[in-house]
Amino acid sequence: MTTLPASTTRKLGLVIDLDTCVGCHACVISCKGWNTENYGAPLSDQNAYGADNAGTFLNRVHSYEVQPEGDAAAQLIHFPKSCLHCEDAPCVTVCPTGASYKRVEDGIVLVNESNCIGCGLCAWACPYGARELDAAEGVMKKCTLCVDRIYNENLPEEDREPACVRTCPSNARHFGDLGDETSDVSKLVAERGGMDLMPEQGTKPVNKYLPPRPKDTLPHEGHDLDVLAPFLKPVAEEPKGFLGWLDKTLEKL
Amino acid sequence: MHPAPSVIFFTTFSGLGFGLLVFLGLGYPGVTGWSAFAFLTIAYVMAVGGLMASTFHLGRPERALKAFTQWRSSWLSREAWCAVGALVLMGLYGAGLVFFGTRVTALGVLGAALSLATVFTTSMIYTQLKTIPRWNMALTPVKFLSLSLAGGGLLAGQLTIALVLLVIAGGVQLLTWKEGDKALAASGTNMATATGLGDRGTVRAFEPPHTGTNYLLREFVHVVGRRHSQKLRLIALVLMTVVPVLLLMLPFSHIIGILAIASHIAGVLTARWLFFAEAEHVVGLYYGKR
Ligand code: SF4
Ligand code: SF4
Ligand code: SF4
Numbered sequence: 001m002t003t004l005p006a007s008t009t010r011k012l013g014l015v016i017d018l019d020t021c022v023g024c025h026a027c028v029i030s031c032k033g034w035n036t037e038n039y040g041a042p043l044s045d046q047n048a049y050g051a052d053n054a055g056t057f058l059n060r061v062h063s064y065e066v067q068p069e070g071d072a073a074a075q076l077i078h079f080p081k082s083c084l085h086c087e088d089a090p091c092v093t094v095c096p097t098g099a100s101y102k103r104v105e106d107g108i109v110l111v112n113e114s115n116c117i118g119c120g121l122c123a124w125a126c127p128y129g130a131r132e133l134d135a136a137e138g139v140m141k142k143c144t145l146c147v148d149r150i151y152n153e154n155l156p157e158e159d160r161e162p163a164c165v166r167t168c169p170s171n172a173r174h175f176g177d178l179g180d181e182t183s184d185v186s187k188l189v190a191e192r193g194g195m196d197l198m199p200e201q202g203t204k205p206v207n208k209y210l211p212p213r214p215k216d217t218l219p220h221e222g223h224d225l226d227v228l229a230p231f232l233k234p235v236a237e238e239p240k241g242f243l244g245w246l247d248k249t250l251e252k253l
Numbered sequence: 254m255h256p257a258p259s260v261i262f263f264t265t266f267s268g269l270g271f272g273l274l275v276f277l278g279l280g281y282p283g284v285t286g287w288s289a290f291a292f293l294t295i296a297y298v299m300a301v302g303g304l305m306a307s308t309f310h311l312g313r314p315e316r317a318l319k320a321f322t323q324w325r326s327s328w329l330s331r332e333a334w335c336a337v338g339a340l341v342l343m344g345l346y347g348a349g350l351v352f353f354g355t356r357v358t359a360l361g362v363l364g365a366a367l368s369l370a371t372v373f374t375t376s377m378i379y380t381q382l383k384t385i386p387r388w389n390m391a392l393t394p395v396k397f398l399s400l401s402l403a404g405g406g407l408l409a410g411q412l413t414i415a416l417v418l419l420v421i422a423g424g425v426q427l428l429t430w431k432e433g434d435k436a437l438a439a440s441g442t443n444m445a446t447a448t449g450l451g452d453r454g455t456v457r458a459f460e461p462p463h464t465g466t467n468y469l470l471r472e473f474v475h476v477v478g479r480r481h482s483q484k485l486r487l488i489a490l491v492l493m494t495v496v497p498v499l500l501l502m503l504p505f506s507h508i509i510g511i512l513a514i515a516s517h518i519a520g521v522l523t524a525r526w527l528f529f530a531e532a533e534h535v536v537g538l539y540y541g542k543r
Contacts, residue, residue: 003325003326018450025462028462052465052466053465054463054465054466054467054468054471055467056467056468057462057463057467060462060463061462062458062460062461062462062539062540063458063459063460064448064450064456064457064458064459065456065457065459066450066453066454066455066456066457067454067455067457068453068454069454072454074454075453075454076459077448077450079448081462081539090382090383090384093326093327094326094327094328094329094378094381094382095323095326095327095329096319096320096321096322096323096327096329096330096333097316097319097320097322097323097330098319098322098323099319115316115319116312116313116316117311117312117313117314117316117317117319117320118311118312118313119310119311119312119320119329120310120312120472121329121378123468123469123472124254124382124384124385124472124473124534125381125382125384126384126536127383127384127442127535127536128536128539129469129473129536129539132467132468132469133312133468133472134312135468137312138311138312138313139312139313140312195449196449197446197447197448197449198442198446198447198535199446200440200441200442200446201383201384201442201535202383209449211449211450211453212450212453214453
């Protein structure tokens with residue numbers, strides 16, 4: 001059914017830390033790797049070794065430059081983006097076949113690929129560009145929140161989280177239940193002021209983004225720039241003994 | 254949005270075909286026998302041809318029947334139901350006209366209503382999308398309906414009413430362009446809200462996630478075509494409304510009628526191309542484009 005559930009038991013999703021993401025694209029690759037060989041149709045590439053190559057990805061990393069007012073230095077922010085598993089997912093209600101749905105038990109938004117006619121309307125309805133129609137399979141692909149990992153008892157316990165979360169070298173992606181106030185991810189969101197993307201679109205995303213921390217500022221005048229500096233002052237300005245003799249001799253040459 | 258020829262043809266011709274069915278269903282012109290057959294054939298070729306063209310852009314056309322299942326929530330599914338309902342009812346009504354020379358009024362009126370509903374549901378598929386502010390307004394269905402009726406009236410040879418409807422449709426089109434140009438800014442969605450970084454400074458797209466293109470850029474970001482949009486708007490309006498209206502004011506002959514129809518169709522096709530090419534999908538903002 002493509003009507004949305006009134007509420008979901010849990011709200012599984014990701015929390016993405018824009019402060020620590022280093023823009024290495026490791027999550028992009030691990031996502032493609034896992035999802036091309038597991039649940040659903042593979043993520044195809046077109047003309048992979050040619051000049052005009054393209055392919056299907058469920059997760060992509062943008063980079064933005066933010067220029068603050070005045071002459072402050074610009075900040076470069078890497079910005080991973082995958083499906084936000086919205087509570088009010090417009091992609092689900094537009095689907096004519098019922099292929100797109102939101103699960104009642106955990107809130108994950110999925111596509112039943114054997115029902116999808118590839119009309120693309122759900123991708124039109126998603127403001128975030130989280131859905132891509134696979135050119136080879138003709139069906140809609142999107143982030144599954146690695147539903148085939150998180151409940152997978154054949155995997156070791158530590159691997160039962162999304163591939164992108166597992167692989168991130170800077171711990172910029174966190175996975176958990178955002179419907180549970182006591183969960184680690186919810187605490188993180190509360191602590192760091194986690195935000196919604198395009199809140200005015202009314203999609204109520206489950207995934208949250210942690211804003212970059214402000215850059216360090218220079219201390220006021222009159223203060224020492226570095227508290228350790230006094231301790232690191234050179235102890236002997238003039239060399240003595242043998243070194244002193246050497247210094248003077250070399251000077252004369 | 255990418256102006257896909259299949260969708261442009263689909264919306265233009267099915268709009269005209271269903272517009273003609275509305276007039277035939279209501280008994281304008283009140284034809285029977287062979288001349289009813291001729292009118293109905295034109296309407297069916299346009300409406301069904303348009304619907305067939307729309308399946309060309311499906312990734313999996315062989316599963317198209319599944320699109321009938323979600324009428325409770327999906328406008329696309331409702332469109333499928335209305336279209337089939339209208340075609341079946343008008344087929345029965347047409348059989349009465351052609352083979353028995355009788356007009357079953359109730360069937361015709363119901364068929365006309367469903368034909369109009371088909372055009373409305375088509376327009377709602379576009380109107381419902383908050384992601385495309387230019388389409389997300391009440392004027393969009395008004396535009397689709399007025400154009401469909403104007404074209405239908407023209408095809409049905411109802412010259413007086415067609416004249417009035419053409420002027421209305423032209424006016425609505427102008428208003429849609431005027432309002433549409435303000436829609437993206439008015440929607441409040443911009444790079445600042447897209448990235449959530451707007452409160453710390455001016456956001457600029459520094460590097461896209463991929464060096465080549467992808468589905469999103471091909472489908473949603475079509476910036477090139479907008480360069481000549483003002484000229485194309487003028488051409489569309491002249492062909493769609495001005496030329497047919499002037500022609501209809503001349504003493505009527507079949508040649509003039511056909512010229513008016515041809516000009517109108519060319520105008521609607523141009524306007525429909527612009528409808529897609531000019532539409533900004535908010536996902537473009539993530540790429541620093543609109
Ligand atoms: S991010 Fe897009 S695809 Fe994912 S649930 Fe929200 S609207 Fe749907
Ligand atoms: S592309 Fe598939 S999942 Fe998306 S709306 Fe069409 S049928 Fe539904
Ligand atoms: S949760 Fe899984 S499918 Fe979604 S972006 Fe991460 S790796 Fe990809």
